[in-house]
Amino acid sequence: MNILTNEDNPNTLKLIIAAKVVQQSVTVKKVEPKESFLGRLPSIELSSGLVLFSTNAAMQLIIPPSEELKIINSKWLEWEISQLQSAITFYGSTGIYKTTHKSGLWSLLEELNNVLKDKKYLIKDNNDLSLADICIWVTLWSTVLVTEIGNELCREYQHINNWISNIESHPIIQDSIKEYKFERGLKAISSIQAVSWFPINTIQNFRSPKSADIQLSPTKEKEMEAVSQEEMHIISSNWSSILYPDVKNFPYPVLPKKDEKNVLITSALPYVNNVPHLGNIIGCVLSADIFARYCRQRNYNTLFISGTDEYGTATEAKALEEKTTPQSICDKFFDIHNDIYRWFNIGFDYFGRTTTPEQTEIVQKFFLRIKSQGYILSETVDQLLCESCDRFLADRFVEGTCPRCKYEDARGDQCDGCSHLINATDLISPRCKVCSNRPIIKKSEQFFLDLPKLENKLKEWLSTVENGWSGVARVVAKPWLRDGLKPRCITRDLKWGIPVPIKGFENKVFYVWFDAPFGYMSITKRYTKEYEQWWKPKDIKVDLYQFMAKDNVPFHAIMFPASLLAANEDYILLKHLMATEYLNYEDTKFSKSRGIGVFGTDARDTGIPSDVWRFYLAYVRPETQDSNFNWVDLATKNNSELLNNFGNFVNRALVFVERYFESKIPPIELQEDDLIVLALAQRELSSYICAMEQAKLRDGLKHILAISKHGNQYMQFQEPWVKIKGTDNDKKRAGTIIGISCNMACLLSALLAPFMPSTARELRSQLGLATNSYGYIPDLITNILPTAHKIGKPSPLFKKIEDKSIETLRKKYAGKQETTNEHSDVKSLDNAIAELDTKVKELKAKHDKSGWQSSQVQIFSDLKKKLSDLISEKNKSSDSKNKKPEIVLVPEQNGDVSMDVASLESAIAMQGNLVRTLKSKEEKSVWQPEVEKLLKLKKQLADLTGIAPTSNEKKSKKKK
Ligand SMILES: Nc1ncnc2c1ncn2[C@@H]1O[C@H](COP(=O)(O)OP(=O)(O)OP(=O)(O)O)[C@@H](O)[C@H]1O
Ligand SMILES: N[C@@H](CCS)C(=O)O
Numbered sequence: 001m002n003i004l005t006n007e008d009n010p011n012t013l014k015l016i017i018a019a020k021v022v023q024q025s026v027t028v029k030k031v032e033p034k035e036s037f038l039g040r041l042p043s044i045e046l047s048s049g050l051v052l053f054s055t056n057a058a059m060q061l062i063i064p065p066s067e068e069l070k071i072i073n074s075k076w077l078e079w080e081i082s083q084l085q086s087a088i089t090f091y092g093s094t095g096i097y098k099t100t101h102k103s104g105l106w107s108l109l110e111e112l113n114n115v116l117k118d119k120k121y122l123i124k125d126n127n128d129l130s131l132a133d134i135c136i137w138v139t140l141w142s143t144v145l146v147t148e149i150g151n152e153l154c155r156e157y158q159h160i161n162n163w164i165s166n167i168e169s170h171p172i173i174q175d176s177i178k179e180y181k182f183e184r185g186l187k188a189i190s191s192i193q194a195v196s197w198f199p200i201n202t203i204q205n206f207r208s209p210k211s212a213d214i215q216l217s218p219t220k221e222k223e224m225e226a227v228s229q230e231e232m233h234i235i236s237s238n239w240s241s242i243l244y245p246d247v248k249n250f251p252y253p254v255l256p257k258k259d260e261k262n263v264l265i266t267s268a269l270p271y272v273n274n275v276p277h278l279g280n281i282i283g284c285v286l287s288a289d290i291f292a293r294y295c296r297q298r299n300y301n302t303l304f305i306s307g308t309d310e311y312g313t314a315t316e317a318k319a320l321e322e323k324t325t326p327q328s329i330c331d332k333f334f335d336i337h338n339d340i341y342r343w344f345n346i347g348f349d350y351f352g353r354t355t356t357p358e359q360t361e362i363v364q365k366f367f368l369r370i371k372s373q374g375y376i377l378s379e380t381v382d383q384l385l386c387e388s389c390d391r392f393l394a395d396r397f398v399e400g401t402c403p404r405c406k407y408e409d410a411r412g413d414q415c416d417g418c419s420h421l422i423n424a425t426d427l428i429s430p431r432c433k434v435c436s437n438r439p440i441i442k443k444s445e446q447f448f449l450d451l452p453k454l455e456n457k458l459k460e461w462l463s464t465v466e467n468g469w470s471g472v473a474r475v476v477a478k479p480w481l482r483d484g485l486k487p488r489c490i491t492r493d494l495k496w497g498i499p500v501p502i503k504g505f506e507n508k509v510f511y512v513w514f515d516a517p518f519g520y521m522s523i524t525k526r527y528t529k530e531y532e533q534w535w536k537p538k539d540i541k542v543d544l545y546q547f548m549a550k551d552n553v554p555f556h557a558i559m560f561p562a563s564l565l566a567a568n569e570d571y572i573l574l575k576h577l578m579a580t581e582y583l584n585y586e587d588t589k590f591s592k593s594r595g596i597g598v599f600g601t602d603a604r605d606t607g608i609p610s611d612v613w614r615f616y617l618a619y620v621r622p623e624t625q626d627s628n629f630n631w632v633d634l635a636t637k638n639n640s641e642l643l644n645n646f647g648n649f650v651n652r653a654l655v656f657v658e659r660y661f662e663s664k665i666p667p668i669e670l671q672e673d674d675l676i677v678l679a680l681a682q683r684e685l686s687s688y689i690c691a692m693e694q695a696k697l698r699d700g701l702k703h704i705l706a707i708s709k710h711g712n713q714y715m716q717f718q719e720p721w722v723k724i725k726g727t728d729n730d731k732k733r734a735g736t737i738i739g740i741s742c743n744m745a746c747l748l749s750a751l752l753a754p755f756m757p758s759t760a761r762e763l764r765s766q767l768g769l770a771t772n773s774y775g776y777i778p779d780l781i782t783n784i785l786p787t788a789h790k791i792g793k794p795s796p797l798f799k800k801i802e803d804k805s806i807e808t809l810r811k812k813y814a815g816k817q818e819t820t821n822e823h824s825d826v827k828s829l830d831n832a833i834a835e836l837d838t839k840v841k842e843l844k845a846k847h848d849k850s851g852w853q854s855s856q857v858q859i860f861s862d863l864k865k866k867l868s869d870l871i872s873e874k875n876k877s878s879d880s881k882n883k884k885p886e887i888v889l890v891p892e893q894n895g896d897v898s899m900d901v902a903s904l905e906s907a908i909a910m911q912g913n914l915v916r917t918l919k920s921k922e923e924k925s926v927w928q929p930e931v932e933k934l935l936k937l938k939k940q941l942a943d944l945t946g947i948a949p950t951s952n953e954k955k956s957k958k959k960k
Pocket of ligand 1: 548594
């Protein structure tokens with residue numbers, strides 16, 4: 001086990017003790033905070049290679065508590081990290097050591113003292129040093145115990161005193177203290193605070209120059225910047241003078257405008273070969289959605305487009321597997337994706353698909369244009385033909401060994417081992433994915449995009465934009481140009497795809513990666529006929545942000561821009577390529593095809609709200625390196641960050657107003673302490689905006705949590721519950737504290753909305769604000785809630801996730817999921833029948849009729865009949881399972897869907913229900929596309945029956 005730590009950090013001592021308890025060797029390396037990931041220390045690399053940044057989570061992995069002690073241990077660990085450490089760091093960094101200011105900490109110590117009565121260790125009936133004992137002891141022993149209140153603590157709390165000495169004399173503790181020497185006291189407090197989960201650039205303390213009566217060492221002084229008089233002055237002068245803006249009401253369709261900020265956002269278009277997993281979700285649609293929501297709350301003209309990528313061999317392979325047509329696979333999975341994204345609250349302006357006339361028209365038009373500009377080559381190439389399947393094998397129909405990295409299961413288009421694109425014919429030992437036979441090579445003429453001819457143009461363009469790309473996007477794209485580009489084949493001998501509009505090539509289609517990125521345009525065209533205002537703006541600046549995971553980068557960084565540059569028609573090129581690394585599932589790779597991980601539908605079935613999923617996925621978003629989804633961590637983050645930190649702060653503030661101020665915001669008279677907390681919040685707000693503008697979503701989220709943590713510490717320190725019972729002046733002061741806290745809660749509701757829209761909406765309703773807007777995200781902190789503003793009814797925003805339920809979920813989703821392939825058991829039955837057939841054939845070959853018609857063969861045929869019955873049963877039930885009873889999505893109206901009057905009427909009724917449901921819960925961007933569909937259906941019905949739509953519908957049409 002390796003530990004990276006800064007100097008004097010008590011949390012490192014905890015880990016050393018834990019390692020000794022389980023007799024594991026440990027290497028400690030001291031580093032500067034800035035050398036570490038996000039500045040959080042200690043970080044722990046376990047022998048499995050897993051790196052953890054939460055000491056207490058690591059402790060639980062090193063010394064897993066027994067099943068029955070798990071809950072009690074985690075309760076105390078949570079208490080230690082979110083309450084005790086928080087009170088101690090706050091207490092220490094204020095530099096105020098007067099007993100009147102220590103009661104927040106004192107009440108925690110009292111709680112501990114009561115529990116320790118007549119006990120050697122903390123956990124009842126357990127005579128051993130527990131995880132909780134180690135963590136709490138280390139924190140107290142290393143910090144307050146050696147400050148001037150240490151003696152007072154020991155005098156006042158006898159049980160704690162006994163317990164502390166008891167643990168200190170434990171041999172393991174003695175050994176550990178000798179091994180990891182550090183300066184206890186204020187330095188240790190600063191050390192925890194300096195590298196806690198606050199991002200490094202916002203390390204700060206509460207100590208204003210006036211209140212400081214203890215000098216920190218000069219180095220610490222520099223490291224922990226105090227709030228300056230100037231920062232406080234800025235807060236006080238903005239507080240009442242700057243008006244808090246409203247969020248614009250964006251009309252439909254949203255179009256870019258001159259001299260305004262226009263942001264076009266796309267998320268990679270997922271293939272329709274399976275149910276998306278959590279990796280897919282954070283890798284593209286969720287990240288794009290969080291960013292789009294942020295942009296809308298900043299009043300940028302924002303269009304967020306996505307959809308399903310329906311052509312290509314992924315679809316064909318799935319159709320083959322499910323013994324159906326590619327089109328029905330697309331229809332089925334389009335609905336599944338749409339449902340899942342809706343459950344995750346993804347607010348697309350339009351979620352479309354690529355099998356539309358618009359897509360065919362745009363792709364063929366671009367191809368002809370690129371060809372006319374001289375960037376298309378044709379060449380006779382070797383292709384793999386599977387003779388037993390009688391088809392050319394492209395991309396996903398062929399597997400083999402990667403010629404670069406020798407990964408054995410490389411696909412025909414890309415290697416999962418090294419991410420490199422490959423030509424199928426270059427695979428070593430290729431095999432047909434359908435029948436596993438080795439294909440032969442056959443000649444065929446194909447079109448190529450002349451990438452070498454476009455190389456200079458690409459390089460020139462890249463140099464102007466790559467600074468705005470995420471690190472991984474740059475890392476993946478760079479070697480492409482460095483290694484020199486080669487012509488890329490863009491047509492295939494397949495039937496499922498967009499036909500190549502050239503004589504002699506009628507039986508070929510475009511390669512899916514040539515057509516898919518044009519999907520962004522064609523889907524925009526289905527959203528609005530004015531789509532070129534976004535994609536080919538004249539005299540208007542539009543910034544294109546594209547979200548995806550790392551494997552999609554080459555197509556967006558090289559291939560698609562190359563096509564647009566070749567067309568030379570002033571279409572916009574991407575400005576910000578926001579790629580992520582991969583999210584892993586409990587240390588293994590998520591995989592759609594292998595059914596590993598948690599899938600969108602599973603997430604819905606857990607009962608954990610979609611907002612909590614959104615929060616956790618953003619929290620572990622693989623922004624700079626692969627990250628890990630972990631069930632225990634999900635529960636810990638929910639319980640500590642959402643419940644104890646964010647939820648606790650806003651709920652305390654609101655309940656206080658309800659109880660003591662008749663639910664009305666009290667008058668606020670700012671004092672220095674208030675200016676300090678607001679200045680600290682301002683720092684976080686500025687950092688939040690800075691992170692979000694660069695789509696560093698995970699960092700953005702951490703800044704939100706830092707604000708609520710400041711809020712909690714402020715309340716804890718100011719104790720309005722004591723002041724409200726004091727003199728008139730004290731009461732006034734309590735009012736100010738609560739008024740400020742409610743204003744902070746209001747700011748937090750706006751900042752949280754991109755991540756957790758339903759929670760933000762609920763919070764805004766509790767704050768007595770209109771819920772048709774999520775609130776503007778301001779640059780500066782001002783007074784948002786005026787005096788006497790009436791709040792709504794406070795109630796807890798989050799629920800605790802119990803250890804037991806998370807363990808049940810972890811077990812349930814361990815290993816391979818069958819849910820991703822409803823036909824897998826049918827498939828295995830199919831295989832069983834095939835095997836039985838072979839056995840009968842073998843028997844027939846070896847014996848004469850009397851021999852093979854023996855009872856054995858009879859058993860085989862009985863079994864075969866049983867299996868066939870089972871298969872038809874299964875197929876029936878899976879067909880009925882696929883029917884969605886409540887909300888049935890109406891098929892995309894692309895001109896080729898003809899319905900009779902009865903079906904149209906029932907489709908209208910269902911779509912009407914869907915629109916009503918969405919309108920009551922969702923924002924306009926979510927329900928508007930559904931309204932469009934409803935209107936189209938009504939028009940179809942009117943055309944069919946000759947009866948015009950009612951005035952109501954006309955009105956709603958006019959309004960747009
Ligand atoms: N673990 C992951 N973390 C983040 N993004 C991912 C992850 N896996 C895939 N993606 C992204 O999700 C989208 C769909 O990917 P894809 O269909 O290849 O999924 P997959 O699970 O890797 O499939 P398979 O295992 O069947 O090859 C792509 O944009 C891809 O970049
Ligand atoms: N269908 C591709 C993305 C196209 S933009 C994928 O899922 O990887």
